[in-house]
Amino acid sequence: MNALPEIEAAIKQLPENDVRQLAGWIQNYLNEKWDRQMEEDLATGKxxxxxxxxxxxxxxxxxxxxxxxxxxxxxxxxxx
Incomplete structure (x- = not known):
């Protein structure tokens, strides 16, 4: 199952404020994921x-x- 097209379609139906909140959440998620990867790379000597x-x-x-x-x-x- 490819959920991405369904997610994209659902996002297009959201009010702009909700899309902006979602974008903020996604950016925070990516920032935290990046931080975890950097911490792991540092700990493993990469x-x-x-x-x-x-x-x-x-x-x-x-x-x-x-x-x-x-x-x-x-x-x-x-x-x-």
Whole structure:
């Protein structure tokens, strides 16, 4: 049974406020699922190589300040 088309059809019948509430619930669900996956990956060592690389880049001063990146992005947005 493929429930997705039925769910999509049901959503189209909902009032806009209910759809927005559902969208919020889905986003929260996905955020929590992402957090659980990140916690699992961290606990099992899947992120160890990435963490070591980031720490090495920081130690070698191969990183830029986040504020600088954001400022550059906002400046470029103003140009376009």
């Amino acid at each position: 992120l160890d190589d990435l963490i070591a690389k980031a720490e090495a880049d920081i130690a070698a001063n191969k990183v830029r300040d986040l504020d600088e990146i954001i400022d550059n992005f906002l400046f470029l947005q103003k140009l376009y």
